[in-house]
Each structure stands twice: as structure tokens, then as C-alpha cells.
Amino acid sequence: MNRREWIRSGSGALAGLLSFSGLSAAVQNSVSPYRRPRLKITDVQTAMIRGLHVRIHTDQGIFGHGEGVDAVSGGTGIVAGFRAALVGQDPLHVEALFERLRTSGIFAGAQAGQYVAALTAVEIALWDLAGKAVGLPIYQLLGGRMRDRIRIYCDSGTDNRNDPRAREFIAQIIQLGFTAAKIDIDNGSDPARFDRVNWTANNAEIEHMIDKVAFMRESLPKEIDLAVDMHGRYDAGTGKRMARELEPFKLLWLEEPVPPENVDAMRDVRQSTHTPICCGENLFLRHGFRELLEKRAVDIIMPDIQKCGGLAEAKKIADMAHTYYVPMAPHCQASPVGTMASCHVLASIPNCLVLEWHWGHPAERMAEWKQYVKEGDILQKGYIAVSDAPGIGVEMNDEYVRKLLRPGAAWFGEK
Ligand code: MG
Numbered sequence: 001m002n003r004r005e006w007i008r009s010g011s012g013a014l015a016g017l018l019s020f021s022g023l024s025a026a027v028q029n030s031v032s033p034y035r036r037p038r039l040k041i042t043d044v045q046t047a048m049i050r051g052l053h054v055r056i057h058t059d060q061g062i063f064g065h066g067e068g069v070d071a072v073s074g075g076t077g078i079v080a081g082f083r084a085a086l087v088g089q090d091p092l093h094v095e096a097l098f099e100r101l102r103t104s105g106i107f108a109g110a111q112a113g114q115y116v117a118a119l120t121a122v123e124i125a126l127w128d129l130a131g132k133a134v135g136l137p138i139y140q141l142l143g144g145r146m147r148d149r150i151r152i153y154c155d156s157g158t159d160n161r162n163d164p165r166a167r168e169f170i171a172q173i174i175q176l177g178f179t180a181a182k183i184d185i186d187n188g189s190d191p192a193r194f195d196r197v198n199w200t201a202n203n204a205e206i207e208h209m210i211d212k213v214a215f216m217r218e219s220l221p222k223e224i225d226l227a228v229d230m231h232g233r234y235d236a237g238t239g240k241r242m243a244r245e246l247e248p249f250k251l252l253w254l255e256e257p258v259p260p261e262n263v264d265a266m267r268d269v270r271q272s273t274h275t276p277i278c279c280g281e282n283l284f285l286r287h288g289f290r291e292l293l294e295k296r297a298v299d300i301i302m303p304d305i306q307k308c309g310g311l312a313e314a315k316k317i318a319d320m321a322h323t324y325y326v327p328m329a330p331h332c333q334a335s336p337v338g339t340m341a342s343c344h345v346l347a348s349i350p351n352c353l354v355l356e357w358h359w360g361h362p363a364e365r366m367a368e369w370k371q372y373v374k375e376g377d378i379l380q381k382g383y384i385a386v387s388d389a390p391g392i393g394v395e396m397n398d399e400y401v402r403k404l405l406r407p408g409a410a411w412f413g414e415k
Contacts, residue, residue, distance in 0.1 A: 037133050041091050044083045044122070045413035046076045048406045051306065051334060053396070054079055054121040055412050056091060056129055064091065064129025065396060067338035068121030069306040071114050076409070078118035081108075086122070092133060094126040095312060102285075112284035116309055123310030124341050124392075131391035138344035138393075139386055142315055145347045149383040151354045153180035153227065153252075153329075157361035161215045170219045172360055177381030180225035180252055180354055183216050185209040185242075186233050201238040210245055217249050225252040225354075227278070227329075232256035236265050243273035252354075253278035253300050253329070260292075267297035278302050281331035285309045289317050293324050300353060304331040305342040314342075318349040327353040335401075336373045340387055340394045347386040355384070371400045 043057040052068040052075035068075055082101055089097060101119055102110050109115040131138045139145045154176065158169035173181050188196075192204035201209070216226055228251055230242065239257030246254060253276045258265045260279050270277040276299035283289055285308065292298055301321050305314040318328045328351055330342055339357070346352040357379065359369035370377045373394040378384050387393025405411055 036092065039091055039129075039133055041086050041089050043413065044079060044086050046079050046121075046410070047412045048072075048076055048409035049335070049401060049404050051338065052076065052079070052118060052121050053337070053412075054125045056086065056122070056125045058091060058129065058133075060133075062129065062132050064125040064127070064132065064391065065337060066121040066124030066126070066128060066310075067306050067334050067341070068117040068124075069304065069333045069338065071117035071307055072121070074114050075118040075121065078115055079122060082119070082122055091126050091129045094123065094130055097126060098123050098310065098312070112288065116284045117307045120305075120307055120310045120313075123312065124306070124338070127311050127344075128341070128391040131393075135390050137386070137388050138311065138341070138391060139347040142311065142344060142348035145386065146350060147347055147352065147386075149380075149385045150343045150346045150352065151179060152357045152379060152382055152384055153182055153225070153354045154178040154360055154382075155356065155358045156181045156183045156216065159183040159185065159212045159216060161211070166215075166219070169361060170216075173224065174221065176360070176379070177383075178224060179382050180227065181216070181220060182227040182229060182252075182255075182356070183212060184229045184231065185212045186229070186231045188233070199234045199238065201234060201241070206238075206241060206245065209242060213246055213249050213251075227252040227255065229255040230257050232259040232279075232282070234258060236268060239265075239269045240272045243269055243275045243277065246275050247273060251275055255279065255302070256281075263291045263295050263297045266292070267295050270297055270299065276300055278329065280308075283308065285313060286316050286320060289320060293320055293326060296324065298326065300327055300329050302329050302331045302356075304333070305345055306332070306334045306338040311341060311345050314345045315349060318345070318351055322349070322351045325351075327351040329353040330355055332356040333358055335396075336369065336375075336378050336394055337392060337396055339384065340373075340378060341392045343384050343386045344392065368404065371397055373397055 039058045039060050041056055042059050045055045047053045052072035054066045055063050057063045105115050127138050154173050158166040190205050236258055243254055243257055255278045257269050278300040279298045280301040280303050303314055303317050321328055332342055332355055359365050374397050375394045
């Protein structure tokens with residue numbers, strides 16, 4: 001085909017379009033490439049259930065839903081304070097809105113705690129909204145998917161041989177198909193304690209803690225990993241002793257053998273043992289994890305994605321950790337909405353280890369898990385398949401969840 005023939009053909013017509021003015025017109029008028037929707041935030045609403053749930057509405061009728069947990073008892077008021085900065089804005093500039101709210105709160109506690117947890121719920125609602133607006137699952141907006149299902153571990157519900165329901169709970173872990181479980185061994189009401197305030201464990205307490213781990217390890221098949229939590233209560237000597245005593249059990253991790261505030265103390269424990277040390281459920285933003293990583297104080301980090309700053313922040317924390325070859329195993333107390341939001345982050349990072357799940361007991365809580373979202377039970381044989389639907393990809397079952405509203409709390413903007 002010579003040049004004249006080519007111009008006469010369809011390709012020639014396309015070439016005409018691709019003059020500068022033609023290209024500009026094509027971009028304006030074409031439905032492909034994709035034209036981003038123009039949206040304005042019209043309302044920001046909250047409902048306090050177990051966690052803080054935020055809905056961000058727009059002038060196009062679509063809304064985003066986010067969840068914050070744990071540090072959210074004052075979250076409704078904090079989100080109300082964000083409202084003026086959000087209404088009228090384009091919600092697709094997620095990171096700009098996040099950064100504006102974060103930096104405008106530097107005298108209001110925006111470094112950690114309640115402020116960041118409330119901001120987290122807003123950030124997740126913005127990502128859900130962005131995904132719905134462009135018709136893509138959030139993992140796609142975070143760079144795409146490295147895995148299509150996320151490994152989940154079960155909070156065990158039992159931890160000792162004297163528990164009459166121990167066998168029942170252990171059977172449940174196996175029957176639900178989990179490949180990992182976790183127990184809590186710290187015990188503030190151990191009768192062997194000499195002092196209600198001091199957290200130096202005596203020999204009897206140490207023996208009791210070891211026996212819990214021994215019981216679980218002999219009860220679970222060896223294919224099921226076991227993690228152990230001490231909840232950051234004990235002093236440095238106890239933390240080091242426990243980490244050494246538990247070495248024969250080849251734990252998945254030992255969590256917060258000492259409180260997380262003193263990173264040097266955490267590093268001392270880590271250097272004293274080959275039990276992997278995990279920490280981070282009460283740390284916030286990248287800044288909360290920087291020193292922990294720089295000082296090589298942990299083997300595994302566990303930010304709470306519904307509390308630490310949100311989905312993009314969690315991905316950045318994971319990326320920081322990855323430069324130290326440290327995997328991430330997030331803390332998770334969230335509903336299926338927040339849990340699925342976490343799965344989008346975990347799908348998009350290389351260093352995903354496992355995600356927490358806390359809904360196996362009591363029976364009412366398990367029933368709640370199964371009815372919380374319209375998609376039903378998203379847990380399948382110890383894994384959660386990452387949703388391919390736009391946004392987070394699960395929708396709260398309002399009719400059911402409304403009954404779980406905290407006494408006195410408003411339901412998403414209703415008076
Ligand atoms: Mg914990």
C-alpha cells in the first residue's frame with residue numbers, strides 16, 4: 001500500500017484525526033480511552049457499630065463505604081470535623097484529600113490514635129468510591145494483584161487444657177480449613193501473680209504460659225502454624241525469657257513480648273532469640289513503623305489496616321518493610337467490609353504473610369460474620385478470595401447491621 005492508498009483507506013481517516021486538533025477532539029469525544037467521571041462529594045455520614053463506619057456520598061448517586069476500628073470511640077465527632085474539608089471536593093483525589101486532612105490536624109492529634117483511625121475510615125471510603133466510579137476493584141487501583149486469595153489465621157477461642165470447650169474450638173479451626181491460628185498467653189488474672197500492676201512474670205506464670213502453647217501445639221495438626229500474643233504487657237526480662245522458652249515450638253511469631261513504645265527494648269528481645277517477633281497493631285502511619293524497621297526490631301509487622309492510616313498508607317508501610325525483607329501480617333478486628341478492604345491491600349503487595357480473623361466465637365459472632373454483607377460468608381476454607389467487583393466489592397447488609405448499631409448512635413445521617 002502506497003501513501004495515497006493508505007490515506008484513502010480507513011487508516012488514513014484515522015491519521016487525519018491524529019492532527020493536533022483532531023487528537024484533542026478525539027480525546028474529548030471518544031468513549032475510549034476512558035474518560036474519568038466528574039464527581040463532587042455531597043455528604044459524609046457515620047454509623048458507630050462495633051467499628052466506625054463512614055459513607056461518602058456524591059452528586060452522581062454513588063457512595064463509598066469505609067471502616068475504622070479500635071481507636072474510634074470519638075470517631076463520629078472527628079469525622080464531622082472533616083466534613084467541611086470534604087464536601088464539594090472531587091473524591092477521586094484520594095491521596096490529596098488524605099494528606100490535606102492529615103496535615104491540617106497536626107495540632108489536633110493527627111500523628112496517631114483516634115484522629116488517624118477516623119481518617120482511616122474516610123480514606124477507605126474514598127478508595128471504595130474511586131473504585132465504584134471507575135468500575136475497578138481497589139487492588140487494581142493499588143497496582144494490580146499478586147495473589148487472588150488471602151491466607152487467613154483464626155483467633156483460637158481456646159488456649160488451655162482445662163477449658164471444657166477446648167476440643168470443640170480446636171475442631172472448628174481444623175474444620176474451617178485454617179492453616180494458622182493464634183492464642184493469647186498473657187493473663188492478668190493468673191492466681192500465681194503477686195502484684196496487680198507489675199508485669200514481671202514469676203516461674204509459675206511462665207509455666208502456665210508455656211503450657212498453653214504446649215497444649216495448642218499438641219492439639220493442632222503440625223501443618224497448622226501457631227502464633228502467640230503477649231499483648232505488650234510484660235517487662236523486658238519476662239519478654240526475653242518467654243521468647244527463649246518458646247523456641248522449641250517453632251512459632252509463626254511471638255507478638256509484642258514487651259510494649260511497643262520502646263523500640264530498643266523490642267530489638268533487645270528480638271536479638272536474644274530465634275523465635276520470630278511481631279509488633280505493630282498499635283502503631284500509626286509510616287512514621288510509626290520507621291524506627292521499628294530501621295532498628296531491625298521485628299521479624300514481622302502487623303499494622304491494623306482499619307486504624308493505621310488506610311489502604312494506601314498500609315501499602316506504603318508494607319513497601320517500607322519489604323526493603324528490610326520483613327513480611328506483613330495485619331491485625332484485623334474489622335467487619336467483612338473492612339476485612340475485604342484489607343484483602344485488596346494484601347493482594348497488591350509482595351510481602352503478604354497472613355491476615356487475622358476474629359469471628360469464630362461465640363456463635364452469635366459467627367452468625368454476624370455470615371450476615372454482615374450481602375455477599376454472605378466471604379471466608380472459604382481458611383482463605384478470602386479478593387473481590388473483583390468495583391471498589392471494596394462487598395456491600396453492607398443494612399437491614400441486618402442496623403440492629404447492631406451502638407446504643408445512642410445515629411445511622412448514616414439519620415436524626
Ligand atoms: Mg495482638
